[in-house]
Amino acid sequence: MAQPRPISHLRSLLASGVGNLLEWFDWTVYTVASVYIAAALFDKADRMSSLLNTLAVFAAGFFARPLGGIVFGAMADRLGRRAVLLSTMLMMATASLLIAAIPSYDAIGGWASAALLLARLVQGAAHGGETTASYAYVAEIAPPKRRGLWSSAVFISVGAGSLIATFFMAFLTAVLSADQMQQWGWRVPFAAGGLLAVFVLWLRRNMVESVEDASAVKHHVQPWSRGKLFKEGIKLFMYEAGSTLTYYTWVSSAAIYAMSVKHMNAHDAFTMSCIAQVVYLVALPVIGRLSDFIGRKVTTLISLIGIAITIFPLWGMITTEPWTLLVAQTIGLVLVGFITGAKPAAVSEQVPTRYRTKLFGFFISLAVAFFGGTASYFSTWLASIQKAWLFNVYLVVIALIASVVVLNWKNNTGKPLYDIE
Template sequence: MAYLSETSSSSVTADTAPPPSHWRSLIASSLGNLLEWFDWTVYTVASVYIAGALFDNTNKTSSLLGTLAVFAAGFFARPLGGIVFGAVANRLGRRAVLLSTMLLMAFASLLIAVIPSYGAIGSWASAALLAARLVQGAAHGGETTASYAYVAEIAPPARRGLWSSAVFISVGAGSLIATFFLAALTAFLSTDAMQQWGWRVPFAAGGFLAIFALWLRRNMVESIHEDSAAQLRHAPWPRTKLLREGLKLFIYEAGSTLTYYTWVTSAAIYAISAKHMDAHDAFTMSCIAQVIYLIALPLIGRLSDFTGRKITTLISLLGISVTIFPLWNLISSAPWTLLVTQSVGLVLVAFITGSKPAAISEQVPTRYRTRLFGFFISLAVAFFGGTASYLNAWLYSIDKGQLFNVYLIVVAVIASCAVLTWKNNTGVPLDDIE
């Protein structure tokens, strides 16, 4: 195997401080991840405007559902990207993938920014949007696959949970900035201006800022190398074990991603479309809730270094299962209701995302990590994350919204059962996992 770096996860032990190159690589990875998630999330928070611009708007509900269907299609491209880039990350290293996916995401965002309206080119506008989202989905699958493994591998074992929180701090910050961008635009632009061109601005900005992220990532260290202990010491897993552990990852990710997208994106869309909350107020309340979430992430990540990932993950999944009905039913047209419910929901989400890269990396040996992440994690995100907003909007549009909450509870409980089978590898060097 042709890995590219002098250092690996085995070189950073629980008893030594990480070298400066690892700190710089953590920052570069996180800032690039932030921009990727900004590009990815801005689609959802701008979906109401995209529906009017790039779809037939004679039926507003139909055009919104069409926009969310394209959102879901982007998710279904993620497994392909995860599989391809997961293999590349295993062969050429994580750094090569993190650079490539940044380029693809920037290209797709700039394409969305310049697509002519439905009124100008008809259904070709919807088709171009679909193509751009498929490219974004493939890039996003590769980025997620590599970044989860990368941050966990360069982290000191004793602080792996804390370092892993950086991934979702950047994810949350990207989502927050996207939401804030839309909130600011809706405050300063008229509804007509937003519909005509305002929604395109964040896509263009995200695409151009990717150049800065590429510059930061150019000198990142590689997290694995050719004489990695995991490549030499441990016997290969049989196919049955690969499938069994992969299915555990799939089930875990089903619960993780469904609960995440329910509270990060679906709540604000529901408040605007179903409860008729003012869009500016909804985006503002969502921004505040996401700031609270970001503050909670490193605290919970560090907590997991002491309690283990299993406990914090179960708090998240079971806590959301218990609270989803009362919190969702509290949302009304009053802005404060979205602030309260989304804040509580997101803090519960933080108990799983605060240490997620560490949690899943500790269950898979180095030789299989990105390959299993690339397929099983991406597939679960496609099926359960990509459809969350669509299912939520559709069920509430036909007055069956409570079924979505039941669905979430069932998935979260099944995911909890998978988590109960985890080994406790908290603090164990990742090269020693077999």
């Protein structure tokens, strides 16, 4: 029987989770408020062009993630996971406050767009470091036989942050007029996220360290050659390509598509998206625990292959009717949950401790930049030229490639992480 973790580990799991929640709140608010940001901080002469420019800045934030991942991945080995998780929280909060305070395009012209780009680059670097450290941290402090269940806490936090961001926008659109939303309402969530970071920093100050010096961890595990490091890194990259593309398609792109292409009422779209994300969050710990019994390989393949099979019928059913978004996004998100419910455990079990944050920091962050950061932009652009079906083909191909990688995974479910070779 697995021994229970000390109460300090449970508190550390909570502190990590609350921080993850707030980081993803700050990160997701940008997406769900993109229609308002486009009108406030870009030239409004062409509505679709300003929206695409807003989504391009969103993508730029993702391309800063590999830099953050590389820098903070190395820091996590030298200074510990805890130091990184404190630093990234502070960076994300500062950038959110900057976005909340940027004057409009009408007031300062192109400087508004430039300031937004700078803030998103800072957020992207922080996000890369947070993801790199938190995946490893939670897996390392978890009981080996319940690693999937504990790992579900990461994406419960991620999903809760995204959900609260969506709910916040749904609430604001319900109580404020369209003109108030455009003038100042969209700024409120960014300001709130930045200010709440003070509480999260207080929570994280006493987190336990999962690995005192990961670079010195040797035991009996043989070091990897540069060739093997690159080969395993490419596997992580292709796995993450499938994981992140399917995630962003169903978490954020679906609602944007419903509003900007199908012209669904914004309040209705945000509300339906909130309900779908609640179902997804409830499913995550169940799926995480299931992975402790049947293995991470099986649950991951259920997700990737399931999404590849269902993307065309689900995306095609979205119309102006709110219930269509609810049904499609709920099914899509539950399938996504078969990856995210145990993702930190799944990837940590494929990489030795001494290389874990380094490989996560570069290859996972790079895949998120290329495939997650461009998902909303690519799908919206293709829809604007009546080629939305091409995005679905793209997703199917990437999901199937990722499935091939997962088929060749080692079965390290429940194995002590220090014994991973």
